[in-house]
Amino acid sequence: MNEKGNLLDIQGVSFRHTAQQPVLEDVNLTIRHGERVGLVGAIGSGKTTLLHMIVGLLKPNQGQVEILGQTRSSERDFWEVRERVGLLFQDPDDQLFCPTVQEDIAFGPLNQGKNREQTERAVRNALSLVGMEGYEDRITHHLSGGEKRLVSLATVLAMEPDVLLLDEPENGLDPVSHERIRSLLLSLPQAMIVVSHNVEFLASVTTRCLRVEDGKLKEIVV
Amino acid sequence: MNEKGNLLDIQGVSFRHTAQQPVLEDVNLTIRHGERVGLVGAIGSGKTTLLHMIVGLLKPNQGQVEILGQTRSSERDFWEVRERVGLLFQDPDDQLFCPTVQEDIAFGPLNQGKNREQTERAVRNALSLVGMEGYEDRITHHLSGGEKRLVSLATVLAMEPDVLLLDEPENGLDPVSHERIRSLLLSLPQAMIVVSHNVEFLASVTTRCLRVEDGKLKEIVV
């Protein structure tokens, strides 16, 4: 991992979903390696949009995105980004689409070109990281909300990303799963951006915090 | 409305979805007329299941359900229940299945055998109750999340039910819509059971609270 320079450098980025009002407008954001950044903001303020833009699932209408030391614009530029930046989706139901937990976790490593044995190891590791050993053959569709959330995180960790983008990882969880996620995040070494409506949670897992408001980003103290 | 006796009396009810562990086990619950009951519980604990059982969409494997003064077991028994008990579904996309708002709200009254004029009146009333006048001809699937939620509630209110069962009515709403729902619920005269993960919200709209845990119901103080 290139430890020099910035992890992420966004300059003058604007984004609009449709003809409507832009969701993000002339946004600047720089994140250095190893930082853990919290992201708050009202519903529909554009937090998810920002994360999706970082991995190139949405393309900005304007501005420049530099990730992992390189300017990225074409779909092909983002292939490398997606192998090194792990995105946890807001809704775990969107993240799990393979029949079994095992296959779902193996999907990423296989796309990265790992062989069978490496993939199996990655699956085992990822499951033990989130404390879900023994879930390999469970049908993803039948898991509970909290289990789905943890397995989703395992699918991301299995790709051994250098950076984590976590979209409301603790949302809709009961207190027990909530605590499990919190301590897991604290134990992970990666740089990360964490979106949440829960400011206490953010304060305990991140090092600094930003608020999305009226299409802009503002540094805040929590 | 029969004001004597209980609104709802559930005795020794058990329910399992499949061969697995039962979701509800030997549950007892009595609700008197006019009460407003909150229901909390972890994800997958069986809150939705309980509401669906009350309107007969799911049939208990064991135990006895008495609603509006009568024991109910067959599908036909529940026809009357469904005309007098309004269920707001957890996901408004499941509830709004007609093309336009107007038709969707009219669906219930028409099934109740109301004529055209009465139905029109019911549609107008329901919309004005939730503060959505002028939405008659809007296409339901173009509505925003908060609007969908309010229209869903209107479809329920249009049937002029004596009891409301509300499954996470404030979930996924921004503060403004949230407040709108809260004050609307406070202004409604009906008895209701409200499911939510938000304890403050429940405290402000209900008179007592129950927690679903390990298949049982427990009275709690909020």
Place this chain on the structure above:
Amino acid sequence: MHITEGVAPASVAAAGALLAAGGVALGLRAMKDEQIPRAALVASAIFVASLVIRLPLGPSSVHPVLNGLAGVLLGWAAMPAFLVALFLQALLFQFGGITTLGINTVTMGFPAVACYYLFSRRIRESKKGREAFLLGVAAGVTALTLSFVLWAGSLILSGKQLAIIVKLSLLPHLAIVTIEGIFTGFIVGFLARVYPKAFEMPHIIKTRSDP
């Protein structure tokens, strides 16, 4: 595999419309009220898939048809489901057309129904994921092959000169049928493992409790 607007002369179009009307009427009779949401949702899903999924094939890509799958999931209700889907395709995207709506419904729908009789029960009774996968492949291949035959037939009936189109598309179709088979196989295998209830039509598992 549509017959485009204008290609079919009146006789062929009328024959297609009559056959389709018969099939759709049977389908509507078989479809209980309770099954309408199911038929509609399956039709929407397949409609979306056939519109946006592009399965890579060499330098190009093909859209799946999934009528075998529709048949296995919906039985006779696949007939009205395809009528609706094809009408919407004609209206929204100009695939097919209205005078050829009957022929195209027949071309898509009847093979689907055939697959229902041939494979639905077997898939329901299959124990292993692999078996379901293979039955799915068979359903996909059978349905699309039958559709091809019906399509070619109606094209040749529409004018002998049009046979050249059939000849030229024979080879590409072989490739398309293969991919459709594999694709359908994976979907059926998935459903058999994750949600076996998919293959039980609601009226088989529960009739209305009160007649």
Place this chain on the structure above:
Amino acid sequence: MSCTTHFSGHTVVHRLDPRPRVVATLVFAVLIALSGHYRVLCSGVAVGAFLAMLSKLPIRPLAKRLLRLNLFMVVLFLLIPTTSPGEPMFRLLSVPFSHDGVHLAAGITLKANAILLVFTSLLGTVELSSLGHAFHHLHMPAKLTHLFMFTLRYLDVLHHEYVTLLRTMKARAFRPAMSVHTYRTYGYLMGMLLVRSLVRSERIMAAMKCRGFRGEFHAYHHFHFHQRDAVFCLTSAIVLMLFAFVEWISGGVAR
């Protein structure tokens, strides 16, 4: 993103009652499909072009549709006349184009364009749910109408779910290629979409039951027949009868 948009607008055509529009379109399509004479076909195209202008169809989407259709027609023109036997009409690069073949291809092209234009201007401009209501009032079987409405209602919902699922696959470094892995992945994607749809369909049925549904649909929407609709009916009847008359006096079925 939506895949169920119609050509919206505020022209006279948009304001017409959808019921006569459905009927007129159908009769027109049948007449044109039956026709074997260039004057009828050409007038058909002219009527279509006129309606397209009257309903102010947006140029680009319309051009795209016409282009897609006529690309196929170009193939027909190159293929059929050069492969069918018979007297050559002309030669291009010393390849003979047969008389019959050219007429066949020309006939098909005219019919397809005429029907497309009328279909798009008259029906493509109806809000899709009103189209469902029109079908209902034209006594289409109730189940079929409701199947149509439900399908419409959930197309965009499912399309949205598809887009989200595809995004998560991309985020996990998925790149489509001609491989079993790709086909399997799309298979799972589609499987998941179907599972969600089937589960949803059960919840919808439940929601319907809760609102007193007992196996009977009640219609609510009603149309009003205005004077302009009467004018439209009269005009279309005259035009369509004129078509039939010309077809009849031209006699025969020769193209």
